Every structure is written in structure tokens, then in C-alpha cells.
Amino acid sequence: MVECKQCLSTSEVVKAGFLRGRQRFYCKTCQLHFTVELPAALPQKTARQTTIIDIAKSLGVAPSTVSRALNGSTDINSLTRQEILRVANEMDYRPNLLAQSLHRGETHTIGVVIPNIERPFFAGVLAGIQNVATEAGYRVMICQSNESHSTETLNVQALIASRVDGLLISHSKETTSFEHIRLQLKKGLPIVHFDRVCSEVETAKVVQEDFEGSFALVEHLIQQGCRRIAVCAGPPQLLISQTRLEGYKAALRHYGLALDDTLIYHTEFKQSESLTALNHWLSLPEPPDGIFAVHYGNAIELLVELKHRKIQIPAEIAIVGFGDELIAELIEPSLTVFHLFPFEMGETAASLLIDNIIHRHTFSPITKKMRGELRIRQSSMRL
Amino acid sequence: MVECKQCLSTSEVVKAGFLRGRQRFYCKTCQLHFTVELPAALPQKTARQTTIIDIAKSLGVAPSTVSRALNGSTDINSLTRQEILRVANEMDYRPNLLAQSLHRGETHTIGVVIPNIERPFFAGVLAGIQNVATEAGYRVMICQSNESHSTETLNVQALIASRVDGLLISHSKETTSFEHIRLQLKKGLPIVHFDRVCSEVETAKVVQEDFEGSFALVEHLIQQGCRRIAVCAGPPQLLISQTRLEGYKAALRHYGLALDDTLIYHTEFKQSESLTALNHWLSLPEPPDGIFAVHYGNAIELLVELKHRKIQIPAEIAIVGFGDELIAELIEPSLTVFHLFPFEMGETAASLLIDNIIHRHTFSPITKKMRGELRIRQSSMRL
DNA sequence: ATACCTATCGAAAACGTTTCCGAAAACGCT
DNA sequence: AGCGTTTTCGGAAACGTTTTCGATAGGTAT
Numbered sequence: 001m002v003e004c005k006q007c008l009s010t011s012e013v014v015k016a017g018f019l020r021g022r023q024r025f026y027c028k029t030c031q032l033h034f035t036v037e038l039p040a041a042l043p044q045k046t047a048r049q050t051t052i053i054d055i056a057k058s059l060g061v062a063p064s065t066v067s068r069a070l071n072g073s074t075d076i077n078s079l080t081r082q083e084i085l086r087v088a089n090e091m092d093y094r095p096n097l098l099a100q101s102l103h104r105g106e107t108h109t110i111g112v113v114i115p116n117i118e119r120p121f122f123a124g125v126l127a128g129i130q131n132v133a134t135e136a137g138y139r140v141m142i143c144q145s146n147e148s149h150s151t152e153t154l155n156v157q158a159l160i161a162s163r164v165d166g167l168l169i170s171h172s173k174e175t176t177s178f179e180h181i182r183l184q185l186k187k188g189l190p191i192v193h194f195d196r197v198c199s200e201v202e203t204a205k206v207v208q209e210d211f212e213g214s215f216a217l218v219e220h221l222i223q224q225g226c227r228r229i230a231v232c233a234g235p236p237q238l239l240i241s242q243t244r245l246e247g248y249k250a251a252l253r254h255y256g257l258a259l260d261d262t263l264i265y266h267t268e269f270k271q272s273e274s275l276t277a278l279n280h281w282l283s284l285p286e287p288p289d290g291i292f293a294v295h296y297g298n299a300i301e302l303l304v305e306l307k308h309r310k311i312q313i314p315a316e317i318a319i320v321g322f323g324d325e326l327i328a329e330l331i332e333p334s335l336t337v338f339h340l341f342p343f344e345m346g347e348t349a350a351s352l353l354i355d356n357i358i359h360r361h362t363f364s365p366i367t368k369k370m371r372g373e374l375r376i377r378q379s380s381m382r383l
Numbered sequence: 384m385v386e387c388k389q390c391l392s393t394s395e396v397v398k399a400g401f402l403r404g405r406q407r408f409y410c411k412t413c414q415l416h417f418t419v420e421l422p423a424a425l426p427q428k429t430a431r432q433t434t435i436i437d438i439a440k441s442l443g444v445a446p447s448t449v450s451r452a453l454n455g456s457t458d459i460n461s462l463t464r465q466e467i468l469r470v471a472n473e474m475d476y477r478p479n480l481l482a483q484s485l486h487r488g489e490t491h492t493i494g495v496v497i498p499n500i501e502r503p504f505f506a507g508v509l510a511g512i513q514n515v516a517t518e519a520g521y522r523v524m525i526c527q528s529n530e531s532h533s534t535e536t537l538n539v540q541a542l543i544a545s546r547v548d549g550l551l552i553s554h555s556k557e558t559t560s561f562e563h564i565r566l567q568l569k570k571g572l573p574i575v576h577f578d579r580v581c582s583e584v585e586t587a588k589v590v591q592e593d594f595e596g597s598f599a600l601v602e603h604l605i606q607q608g609c610r611r612i613a614v615c616a617g618p619p620q621l622l623i624s625q626t627r628l629e630g631y632k633a634a635l636r637h638y639g640l641a642l643d644d645t646l647i648y649h650t651e652f653k654q655s656e657s658l659t660a661l662n663h664w665l666s667l668p669e670p671p672d673g674i675f676a677v678h679y680g681n682a683i684e685l686l687v688e689l690k691h692r693k694i695q696i697p698a699e700i701a702i703v704g705f706g707d708e709l710i711a712e713l714i715e716p717s718l719t720v721f722h723l724f725p726f727e728m729g730e731t732a733a734s735l736l737i738d739n740i741i742h743r744h745t746f747s748p749i750t751k752k753m754r755g756e757l758r759i760r761q762s763s764m765r766l
Numbered sequence: 767a768t769a770c771c772t773a774t775c776g777a778a779a780a781c782g783t784t785t786c787c788g789a790a791a792a793c794g795c796t
Numbered sequence: 797a798g799c800g801t802t803t804t805c806g807g808a809a810a811c812g813t814t815t816t817c818g819a820t821a822g823g824t825a826t
């Protein structure tokens with residue numbers, strides 16, 4: 001009935017169960033188990049990218065020779081190389097970066113985690129990152145945390161799974177635990193924080209002049225005659241929120257103004273929160289005569305609402321904000337801001353990281369501070 | 384002097400040149416060439432991510448068993464699996480996606496090529512893409528062409544080298560040849576065009592209501608009493624520019640207005656070009672009483688400049704634009720626009736692509752058109 | 767010729783997975 | 797016991813590179 005694969009006899013072959021749907025046999029003389037193969041489904045060739053092996057076969061040389069030709073090794077005859085390069089070009093050969101990376105143990109890719117790609121600030125940072133990364137031969141993989149801690153952790157894990165050579169991260173506003181960062185740091189992954197940094201982990205960092213900018217804005221309000229300055233602060237758990245609030249307090253202290261807790265309102269970077277803040281402030285026995293919004297979006301929102309309520313800006317209430325976009329200049333009255341340079345921040349962070357990747361051993365976790373710029377516009381010019 | 388590696392005799396060994404810096408020998412009896420090995424530099428263990436092999440060794444099982452445990456195969460004892468999962472978790476195992484992808488022949492990554500990540504429209508599209516991609520278990524790799532054709536070609540090649548499973552692309556304004564796309568399409572790579580599409584290649588496409596939107600905007604201007612409507616058109620080589628211009632012309636024709644070539648001005652999406660256009664129009668014997676800006680940025684620029692010159696909007700000149708952002712609503716007068724939905728466009732394009740990837744065989748190159756919305760604001764309300 | 771040397775190539779291992787195939791042990795039934 | 801069956805595991809190949817090592821053919825000096 002059935003031939004043994006070894007001795008080709010049929011007499012000593014017995015059935016021996018099923019294996020993955022196929023009848024299994026046992027030859028008693030050979031003591032050999034075997035199954036009969038299914039009629040092979042035809043190979044179903046789908047179009048592939050051409051490989052080094054394809055080139056090697058088509059020229060009758062070894063794959064190693066092709067590799068040498070493509071990588072500019074000297075261990076190869078120049079005629080052979082020419083021929084190989086010609087064929088490679090002809091077949092539109094593109095090296096498989098997966099195989100290269102797997103072999104080399106490095107991907108030449110950096111991972112970026114940001115809260116939201118749609119915020120112009122982060123889009124600007126991304127552009128800066130891409131700029132220096134591309135220049136240095138690195139690719140960029142971007143993830144959004146959507147301001148969620150768990151998503152941020154998943155993002156980091158996904159980037160680790162892709163074996164990025166380094167990580168650039170700006171934390172979500174929810175993030176108060178940094179174990180996911182510390183874990184990778186311990187494994188030796190180069191990490192650079194930017195903008196929304198933390199003090200709990202020893203990484204290189206790129207920050208804004210959060211303290212100085214807030215101080216300058218509030219100082220400016222005071223110099224314009226404001227005496228009761230409210231602050232629309234950010235999420236209290238974010239370090240940059242805290243630092244900016246510190247700048248606010250320091251300016252008040254420096255100019256001998258009292259600190260009034262009823263003038264401090266914390267938001268979560270959400271829509272229409274600032275309106276609640278405004279209602280609160282206007283209901284006070286002594287309403288503010290100046291508002292400092294830690295987040296640019298809140299400043300615009302407040303400005304629009306003040307206009308809507310026919311409150312004179314800056315005569316009755318002056319307003320200033322942190323961060324800048326085209327709209328701040330075009331809205332009426334135009335908004336006084338502490339201008340940031342997101343593109344440059346991205347560039348700085350990326351070059352720090354790439355430095356960190358290349359000089360893995362001799363690297364110290366420095367902190368760089370980006371320069372900002374006080375841009376005085378109509379919303380605060382009372383004099 | 385030197386022992387032969389095989390016969391261990393020294394008498395018949397002679398020098399035989401140098402090989403990569405090392406002295407080479409030849410044993411005449413054995414007919415064997417060999418070199419003496421250098422004192423091996425110590426292994427320099429740098430921290431690595433844990434692999435399946437690490438887990439296998441620490442438990443004394445085969446790598447294949449670990450793989451089965453991690454992938455939920457039934458071919459494994461549940462106690463073994465538990466133990467393996469425990470150790471994997473303990474060692475913070477993350478599968479190496481490079482190795483997985485190399486083996487599977489697919490990366491679960493889609494490549495995106497856009498002109499510029501800082502343009503809010505594209506940032507919105509990206510967010511939409513990321514949204515459905517993440518949902519479907521795909522990663523996203525983003526490249527910017529910076530409006531350059533050669534960079535765009537390099538971008539595509541880089542993504543191909545990374546072996547993305549599919550490609551989403553919105554062309555640079557320079558791109559008039561599509562060989563780089565056709566080449567990959569011929570290799571069987573799923574490709575979806577969005578926004579700045581082309582008609583030269585047979586791919587699935589997602590487009591805006593370029594014709595309908597332009598028609599609606601111009602129709603609206605006409606209904607508001609405008610009779611000489613200028614158009615600030617885009618780069619003439621872009622298909623969407625052409626389509627929008629067609630919409631403009633069609634509306635004029637439909638309402639019996641003459642087409643005047645002096646009222647058509649082509650820009651390249653650059654700063655202050657629109658001012659040149661404005662100067663040109665205002666110097667005409669019969670200046671326009673309405674302006675349609677194909678690109679949103681130009682509309683804002685023109686609006687600001689008109690205000691600056693104390694020209695009444697919309698009384699003297701009404702103005703409308705294509706595309707929308709927060710600023711259009713907040714600027715004074717607020718700008719009438721044909722509102723687009725970039726996020727939804729990104730979602731649509733991504734799900735089309737992923738469909739294309741999964742059902743590679745049964746896929747037809749359909750074109751989807753995103754709905755837009757005419758939003759009438761002050762800049763055009765003359766009645 | 768002989769001794770030594772260089773230039774150029776191929777074979778094979780390695781990177782970390784998955785999967786195919788089969789072996790061995792355990793199990794269930796007469 | 798004896799036979800057929802199932803469960804569970806290990807070995808090895810494969811994905812596409814790069815790199816190490818060594819072999820060979822053909823030099824160039826003596």
C-alpha cells in the first residue's frame with residue numbers, strides 16, 4: 001500500500017495516527033515515522049522586492065560579493081562591482097532595512113512620543129526633529145499619547161518593539177509615574193526629554209524658559225499698571241505648569257504684590273475651561289485687571305470672551321499668554337506673548353539625542369534651555 | 384616556530400603573506416593555509432533587549448517552544464506556557480518587530496508622504512491616519528517632501544527600503560512625473576493618494592470637493608452682488624489647483640459672467656505672493672469687487688492687507704477662501720470659507736489603504752470624495 | 767623555478783523570529 | 797500487552813543582510 005521512505009518496502013508499514021490532518025505511518029524495519037505529503041499548493045508567487053540573492057543568482061556570483069559591491073568594500077574587482085551595480089540598478093534594488101537593522105543591531109530610527117500632532121507647537125517640534133534626523137541619516141517614528149498615560153506607555157513599548165535607537169519624549173499631562181522611562185533607561189536606551197520634561201529621571205532635557213518667560217510677562221503687566229493679576233495655570237501635575245506658576249509668583253513677590261489664591265485657576269488644556277475661570281474671577285469682589293494665561297489657547301479663548309462681554313482690553317483687563325502662533329498677531333487686539341521656537345527646540349532635542357546615540361559612553365545628562373522672546377502687542381499696552 | 388593547526392608539526396610550516404593585517408602560514412604536509420588568531424578583544428557586552436533565546440535558555444527549553452507560548456499556539460502544555468509567560472514578563476520581553484517582519488514578509492507599517500507636517504491641514508490628516516492605523520494594529524512612518532520632487536522620490540525609496548506594507552501620498556507641488564509611484568505600483572505595493580492626487584496613475588484616491596467647493600464659494604460671491612471676481616489660484620501644475628480653477632470658471636459661466644484672464648493670478652503657496660497679486664488687481668482699470676483664494680493662507684494674507692489699506696470688506700471687496708482654521712473664525716472680519724475635514728480625510732485614506740493591503744487581490748482603484756461645508760462669515764456678507 | 771605575496775572571491779555564521787516536520791512520551795482502548 | 801492516537805516538545809530552515817575566515821589564482825620578486 002504505502003512505501004516506506006527509506007527501505008521502499010510496503011510490507012512492514014503500519015498506520016500510526018494522524019499528525020496535523022495527515023495520515024501518519026511507521027515502518028517497523030526502519031523504525032521510522034513518516035507522513036505522506038499533501039499535493040503541494042503551487043507557490044503563489046506574489047511580487048517581491050528584489051534582494052541581494054536575486055542579483056547574485058542573475059550574475060552567478062555569491063551574495064557576499066554583491067554585498068561587497070554595494071557597500072564600497074575594496075575587496076572586490078572594479079569590473080565585478082560595475083557589473084553588479086548595473087544589474088542592481090536595473091532591477092531597482094533597495095536594501096532591506098529590516099535585515100540590515102537586524103544584523104547590525106541598530107535601526108537608525110528614533111522614536112518620538114508627543115501628546116498631539118495637531119497642536120501647532122508639536123508640529124513645529126516634529127519638523128525640527130525631522131530636519132536634523134534626516135540630515136544625520138536617521139528615520140523618525142512618531143506616536144501620539146493623546147494626553148493619556150497608558151497610551152504613552154504603550155507608545156514607548158511599541159517603539160521599543162521597533163528597536164528604535166533612541167527616544168524623544170514630551171509627556172502627557174496625565175503622566176506622574178515614570179517607570180516606563182526608567183525601565184528603558186536602565187536597559188541603556190538613549191532618551192531625551194523636551195518641553196514637558198520631568199525631574200524624576202536622569203536624562204538629557206530640552207526646556208523652554210518657563211520661569212523666565214512667565215516672570216517677564218507678569219513683570220510686563222505690572223509695569224503696565226496692573227495690580228491684581230490672575231493666572232490661568234495649566235494642569236498642576238505638569239512640571240512646566242509648576243515652573244510657569246513659580247515665575248508668576250516670583251514676579252509678584254519681586255514687585256511687592258500680594259499673592260491671592262482666588263486669582264489662580266488650574267485648567268486641563270481643554271475647551272471652554274477658561275470661561276469658567278473668567279466667570280469665577282469676574283464674580284470676585286475685586287476682579288483682576290490683568291490675566292496671564294500659561295497656555296496660549298486659553299489666552300485666545302479669554303480674549304475672545306472678554307471682547308464678547310464688551311470688556312475693554314487692555315484698559316479694563318490686560319491679557320498676556322505663553323507661546324505664539326500667527327493668530328496672536330492677527331486677532332484684535334493682538335495678543336502679547338512670550339514667543340517660543342518649536343522648530344529650533346525640535347532641532348536641539350534631535351541633535352542631543354543623536355549625539356547621545358553615537359557617543360553612548362561619554363554622555364552626560366545635560367539640560368538645554370531654549371531662548372524665548374517677549375513680544376509686546378496691543379492686548380497689554382496700557383501706557 | 385609556528386605549529387600547524389592540523390598536524391601540529393612546525394617543520395613544514397612556511398610563511399604565506401599577510402591577510403587583513405595578520406601573518407599567514409602554509410603547512411606543506413597538510414596543504415593547509417591558516418593564520419594565527421589575534422588576542423580576542425573582550426566581548427564588550429552592551430545592554431540588550433531580551434530575546435526569545437534568553438527566555439529559552441533561562442528555562443532550558445527550545446526557542447520554538449517559547450515562541451509557541453507567546454503566540455497562543457495550542458501545541459503547548461498550559462503549565463509550560465504559564466511558566467514561559469511569567470519569565471517573559473519578568474525579563475520585560477518585547478518581541479523584535481524587525482525579526483518578525485523579516486520573517487513574515489510584512490511590517491504592519493504604512494508610509495506617509497506629505498509636503499509639510501507644519502501645515503495644519505496635513506497635521507490633521509496625519510492625526511486621522513494615525514487614528515485608524517493604530518486601531519488596526521499598524522504603525523505609521525511619516526516623511527516630508529518639503530514641496531520638492533526629488534525629496535519626494537527619496538522619501539518613497541526610504542519607505543520602500545523600510546518595507547512598508549502600503550503608501551499614502553499627497554504630492555509635492557513640483558511633482559509632474561509619477562514614475563516613482565508607478566514603479567512601486569508595478570511591484571504590487573498598495574498605494575492610496577489623498578488631497579493632492581494625480582490622474583496619471585491608477586490608485587485609490589481620496590479627494591476634496593475641489594470643484595464643488597470652488598463653485599459654491601464663487602456662486603456665493605455672485606449672489607452677494609460681486610461681478611468682477613478675482614481668483615488667487617494655486618500652482619498650475621497641481622491637479623487640485625486646476626480643478627478649483629475649473630470650479631471658479633464654471634460658476635462664472637453658469638451665471639453669465641465674463642472670464643477675465645487678468646483676474647487670474649497663480650501663486651506657489653509662498654509668503655507675500657498674494658500681495659503682488661493684489662497690487663496687480665488694484666492697478667487694473669476695473670479692479671475686482673470679490674476675491675476667491677484657492678488657498679486658505681492667501682485668503683488670510685489678502686484680508687489683512689486689505690484691512691491695512693483701509694479697503695472695506697466686504698463692501699468694496701468681498702473675500703472667500705478654501706480650507707478652514709480657527710483663525711478664519713476669529714479674525715475680523717471673519718472669513719467665509721469652504722470648510723474641509725482633514726481628520727476625516729486621513730481616516731478615510733488610511734482605511735482605504737489598509738483594506739487594499741488586506742484584500743490585495745480583490746481591490747479596485749476607487750476614488751472617494753470628502754464632503755466639505757460652505758461656512759458663510761462676515762468677509763462676504765454684503766446683503 | 768622557487769618563495770612569497772596580493773587581489774578577489776565563496777562559504778558560513780549571525781541577527782531574532784516563526785513554522786514545518788517529526789520524535790518521544792503519554793494516553794486510551796481492546 | 798499491544799495497538800492506535802494525542803499531546804507536547806525540539807531541530808532546523810527560512811527571512812535578507814553583513815562579516816569573518818579562508819581558499820585560490822595569479823602575480824612579483826629573487
